[in-house]
Amino acid sequence: xxxxxxxxxxxxxxxxxxxxxxxxxxxxxxxxxxxxxxxxxxxxxxxxxxxxxxxxxxxxxxxxxxxxxxxxxxxxxxxxxxxxxxxxxxxxxxxxxxxxxxxxxxxxxxxxxxxxxxxxxxxxxxxxxxxxxxxxxxxxxxxxxxxxxxxxxxxxxxxxxxxxxxxxxxxxxxxxxxxxxxxxxxxxxxxxxxxxxxxxxxxxxxxxxxxxxxxxxxxxxxxxxxxxxxxxxxxxxxxxxxxxxxxxxxxxxxxxxxxxxxxxxxxxxxxxxxxxxxxxxxxxxxxxxxxxxxxxxxxxxxxxxxxxxxxxxxxxxxxxxxxxxxxx
Amino acid sequence: xxxxxxxxxxxxxxxxxxxxxxxxxxxxxxxxxxxxxxxxxxxxxxxxxxxxxxxxxxxxxxxxxxxxxxxxxxxxxxxxxxxxxxxxxxxxxxxxxxxxxxxxxxxxxxxxxxxxxxxxxxxxxxxxxxxxxxxxxxxxxxxxxxxxxxxxxxxxxxxxxxxxxxxxxxxxxxxxxxxxxxxxxxxxxxxxxxxxxxxxxxxxxxxxxxxxxxxxxxxxxxxxxxxxxxxxxxxxxxxxxxxxxxxxxxxxxxxxxxxxxxxxxxxxxxxxxxxxxxxxxxxxxxxxxxxxxxxxxxxxxxxxxxxxxxxxxxxxxxxxxxxxxxxx
Numbered sequence: 001x002x003x004x005x006x007x008x009x010x011x012x013x014x015x016x017x018x019x020x021x022x023x024x025x026x027x028x029x030x031x032x033x034x035x036x037x038x039x040x041x042x043x044x045x046x047x048x049x050x051x052x053x054x055x056x057x058x059x060x061x062x063x064x065x066x067x068x069x070x071x072x073x074x075x076x077x078x079x080x081x082x083x084x085x086x087x088x089x090x091x092x093x094x095x096x097x098x099x100x101x102x103x104x105x106x107x108x109x110x111x112x113x114x115x116x117x118x119x120x121x122x123x124x125x126x127x128x129x130x131x132x133x134x135x136x137x138x139x140x141x142x143x144x145x146x147x148x149x150x151x152x153x154x155x156x157x158x159x160x161x162x163x164x165x166x167x168x169x170x171x172x173x174x175x176x177x178x179x180x181x182x183x184x185x186x187x188x189x190x191x192x193x194x195x196x197x198x199x200x201x202x203x204x205x206x207x208x209x210x211x212x213x214x215x216x217x218x219x220x221x222x223x224x225x226x227x228x229x230x231x232x233x234x235x236x237x238x239x240x241x242x243x244x245x246x247x248x249x250x251x252x253x254x255x256x257x258x259x260x261x262x263x264x265x266x267x268x269x270x271x272x273x274x275x276x277x278x279x280x281x282x283x284x285x286x287x288x289x290x291x292x293x294x295x296x297x298x299x300x301x302x303x304x305x306x307x308x309x310x311x312x313x314x315x316x317x318x319x320x321x322x323x324x325x326x327x328x
Numbered sequence: 329x330x331x332x333x334x335x336x337x338x339x340x341x342x343x344x345x346x347x348x349x350x351x352x353x354x355x356x357x358x359x360x361x362x363x364x365x366x367x368x369x370x371x372x373x374x375x376x377x378x379x380x381x382x383x384x385x386x387x388x389x390x391x392x393x394x395x396x397x398x399x400x401x402x403x404x405x406x407x408x409x410x411x412x413x414x415x416x417x418x419x420x421x422x423x424x425x426x427x428x429x430x431x432x433x434x435x436x437x438x439x440x441x442x443x444x445x446x447x448x449x450x451x452x453x454x455x456x457x458x459x460x461x462x463x464x465x466x467x468x469x470x471x472x473x474x475x476x477x478x479x480x481x482x483x484x485x486x487x488x489x490x491x492x493x494x495x496x497x498x499x500x501x502x503x504x505x506x507x508x509x510x511x512x513x514x515x516x517x518x519x520x521x522x523x524x525x526x527x528x529x530x531x532x533x534x535x536x537x538x539x540x541x542x543x544x545x546x547x548x549x550x551x552x553x554x555x556x557x558x559x560x561x562x563x564x565x566x567x568x569x570x571x572x573x574x575x576x577x578x579x580x581x582x583x584x585x586x587x588x589x590x591x592x593x594x595x596x597x598x599x600x601x602x603x604x605x606x607x608x609x610x611x612x613x614x615x616x617x618x619x620x621x622x623x624x625x626x627x628x629x630x631x632x633x634x635x636x637x638x639x640x641x642x643x644x645x646x647x648x649x650x651x652x653x654x655x656x
Contacts, residue, residue: 081625081626090626091625091626138491139490139491151591155483155484155488156483156484160483161593162467162592162593162594163466163467163593163594163595163630163631164593164626164627164628164629164630164631165593166590166593166624166626166627167591167592167593168591169590169591169593169624169627170590170591172590172624173587173590173591174503174583174586174587174622175502175503175505176504176505176506176516177503177504177507177516177580177583178504178506179505184624186622188504188505252505255502255505258502259501259502260591262494262497262498262500262501263479263495263496263497263498263501263588263591263592264490264495264591265489265490265491265492265493265494265495265497266490266491267491294502294514296494296497296500296512297409297419298409298418298419298492298494299492299494299497300492301492302491302492303491303492
């Protein structure tokens with residue numbers, strides 16, 4: 001249970017995703033004292049989702065036995081393009097109707113607290129940088145591999161968003177100009193080659209073509225409800241078909257890392273997201289080896305390539321860091 | 329002729345390349361008052377090249393009727409990996425024997441002046457940013473297309489070199505993982521698809537396979553002495569074969585620009601280098617259109633994609649900017 005001295009201020013971090021909303025209450029030290037989770041239900045429309053975000057904040061506070069008034073600020077990581085200064089979600093392709101939504105204003109009205117909005121991958125990179133790495137690296141790239149692939153940049157010790165606040169859109173870096181079609185309309189984007197969506201598509205196409213895999217024993221022929229963790233289980237039980245597809249994805253991630261190291265010369269590259277959380281043991285050594293093979297001589301000297309230990313909590317942690325930064 | 333008031337201080341910028349050395353004397357206002365040019369003669373060895381750099385500095389000063397003592401500092405843009413703090417060229421693949429050369433120290437001994445060393449593409453980006461764009465954009469990417477492809481980054485108004493001082497190695501960004509072999513050992517690097525070297529290789533391979541082109545009328549069947557300017561001449565006289573190859577290269581440059589805009593969200597993208605200087609009219613509209621097609625929605629808003637007007641002078645200008653920055 002958290003201290004309830006009325007002088008102690010807390011921060012709430014929210015990770016708003018296409019399928020679920022996570023929230024966490026953090027002390028100034030970034031220790032987490034309560035969390036909550038709700039499904040997003042984006043089909044119910046924008047106002048309903050905003051209400052659910054507010055509810056998720058309240059539920060995390062209830063878990064922590066804290067009243068709203070002890071919260072100094074709320075940070076929200078939102079998917080898609082975000083206007084930080086105005087607190088608007090410009091466009092979130094994975095959520096129905098999310099176009100130019102004044103999320104900051106609406107949430108502030110519901111909660112009576114200052115709210116700050118950032119892109120979800122920027123937020124996750126900030127969380128890893130400040131909470132996991134104690135803000136030591138001067139430059140860092142966060143690569144988050146899940147349904148899609150997103151990135152966040154720390155440059156000269158600070159989150160870097162660029163001119164249009166869109167920097168770090170690494171998922172649509174073209175790696176294979178003649179490669180598989182991407183949701184964005186281009187071919188061979190990073191996320192069309194190595195995201196969970198890309199991995200699952202290859203597995204389903206292989207099964208359709210008669211490939212043998214333990215996954216069909218585990219989940220049935222249609223592989224309904226396939227999750228990243230199932231891939232890990234299948235590989236550990238000796239499934240060569242799944243192992244091969246995951247290795248290919250890890251190689252593409254390694255090439256992506258090499259491109260980014262050539263371009264940014266970061267001190268640290270951090271890999272996170274659901275796919276990495278489930279498959280870090282299977283993928284990291286291939287990612288590191290491929291990245292070192294592909295990067296230019298001299299660019300990798302002293303560069304750390306690591307898997308984040310924050311897992312799913314990177315988003316809520318980073319959102320709390322943002323709230324702390326903006327209210328101090 | 330330059331003022332010779334003994335109070336006026338000047339800066340010398342040097343562009344050290346694999347085939348030629350350029351130097352220029354600049355006023356504090358960055359007006360150029362004298363230039364010189366020597367071939368590099370890298371086969372004569374490192375000490376001979378360093379002597380030629382010093383000679384090139386003296387010759388530019390002679391052109392400007394100025395004595396060495398009125399120079400506040402000398403900047404040098406060197407190819408390859410550079411350690412700015414120590415003033416060393418770590419490795420320059422296009423120059424014989426250039427491995428860990430203390431260029432700053434040796435030149436300072438020869439000239440008796442403070443010398444500052446930077447990577448040539450960083451320097452060129454700095455020159456364009458400060459002299460051509462009056463340092464207005466907060467963020468800029470310079471893309472220099474010549475024998476290879478190099479880049480330089482301005483972030484938050486300053487040259488950004490990153491942890492290993494190697495940021496901006498855009499030429500080895502993989503764009504086509506199954507594409508043509510690159511000098512670096514990888515496949516489908518940006519510079520293996522769109523540099524002068526790549527364009528010339530495709531032209532020579534086509535001619536070998538019997539393609540018809542005005543270039544063979546102009547230069548003979550072996551295309552000895554082929555230059556970027558010859559491509560322009562052939563295209564303007566209606567050479568479809570050359571036009572097609574140049575258009576393909578422009579498309580790859582456009583894809584490279586889109587990747588970089590997605591990653592950095594810069595305010596301005598500047599294209600320079602020998603290929604752009606010769607073929608900007610033929611390539612720029614294709615580059616801009618392709619970049620806008622490939623970039624993610626929202627990332628291109630208000631972003632300028634322009635060809636530098638400095639041409640060959642970007643390097644010496646940026647080197648003078650460096651010298652001015654470091655001696656003020």
